Amino acid sequence: MAESKPSPDSPATPGRLANLKAQLGTVDDLIMSTVLKSASVTPGTGGKEPLSLQQTSTNFRRFVAKSGPIFVAQDAAEAVLRWEDGSKTVFFGVVWAFLCWYPLLLLLLPNVVVASILLYNYQARVPPSSPDSPTPGPTPAPPAEGSVDYLANLHGIQIMMGRLSDLSDFGRSFVPYLTWRDERTSLVLLQLSVLSGVFTFLVAPFIPWRFVFIALGEAALLAGHPIAKTLASEAAPFLQASGKRFGVKAARLLEDDALLDEELDSELIEVERFEVESRQDGAWVPDVTSGGELPKGFKWLKVGDWVVDVLYAGGQVDEGEPSLGDIGRGAGPNGRLQR
Incomplete structure (x- = not known):
């Protein structure tokens, strides 16, 4: 009885194993070459073509056409x-x-x-004259330069x-x-965006x-529409004024938000600013500036819009509101009326 021999195409034959090894080697070489080629690409270019003025001009003309x-x-x-x-x-x-x-x-x-x-x-x-026998023309070419x-x-x-x-x-x-x-403004915008997002998420289904x-x-x-444009042009001044008022209020809100808690709880008082001047070398020179309270030893009188320091000027203070002429006589050469 004749002994059967394995087929040369059988997986168990040495020739089949050699073919598989050769194919695997080819796949390995292909993978390695692909990795090396991909690593050689300059980072950040994304495989784009390099900058060329000639190519830029050509592409621009094509885009225009x-x-x-x-x-x-x-x-x-x-x-x-x-x-x-x-x-x-x-x-x-x-x-x-x-x-x-x-x-x-x-x-x-x-x-x-x-x-x-x-x-x-x-x-x-x-x-339109021959709808039953259409004869389409050629595809229109891009316009010439x-x-x-x-x-x-x-x-x-x-x-x-x-x-x-x-x-x-x-x-x-x-x-x-x-x-x-501007950290304060950016923080306010972040807070508003988060709050508005949560509010929109909750209200959106309704x-x-x-x-x-x-x-x-x-x-x-x-x-x-032309009528709407006319109305918008007529209402533009009022809208601009409203926008300015809204901007002022928003700026005040931002300024108040920047204040500390102790600053918000403090008492607000109204103060006045006074300035004492003296005559030196033919010019008036400020000596003292006071905010809120008058300097000690000074007496201020006011007639209309004019203010004079009588004691500093060497004049006398009478009871009642003096006239501008009285203050002028009492001021002397070193006194100065101030608005």
Whole structure:
């Protein structure tokens, strides 16, 4: 009876084991080379291409040529907010109300956008005279450099950069309050943010958010109406005055918050400031400044807005309120009337 031999492809054969070892060695080499290549990347670059002025210029020209749809959509949105076509603005107001009331309609928004783009391009490419035999034209190429469309895109980029810069400058006015440069103000903001967050978390389930978003969206549309803009311009002075008063009250609250407990419990008294001057070398020189109480040995008289130290000036004090002429005669050469 013939003895059976193991197949060369059997896992127990030496050839199969050698093949497995070779494959494992290849995998090890691949892993090691991947690790070495990843370690050679400069930290912080993220695998980005290096800075090149030529590449920057090329990418900027490409961006200008292909940024037209961005500004078309932006101009369309601004036209709706400015009520350039009242019917469109009312239509979008109704659509916004439906989206807020039925949030599931947001799932259909991408489909509506794609369908609108296709219908718009169909009307733009197919002549209205031959709807039964559409002959779409070629895909429009990006505008050439120096053309009207190219300059229009460049103008839109200029406006966008200015708006972003203005927004950044406006935001930088609040940065010092967030960087703990003013520790007291930053601490107050931290306290307010924590308290408002807890309050919002507790109250959020009871807020009708549908009505809130409907009101916010419709208010944004109504704010762009010409009548609303006129009313806002008329009410601007009153709003500015109210804002200033609110700012003063907020500043006082912050100042009171900075006071210590013993300072808050102390008694507030009203004091007056007096200044004694003498004539030296043809000029009046302040000698004594007193707050709250008069210097000892001085007697002050007041007639209208004028105040004179009679004892210092060498005059006499009579009963009753003297006249300005009496004080002038009693003041002598070294006395001075003060307002």
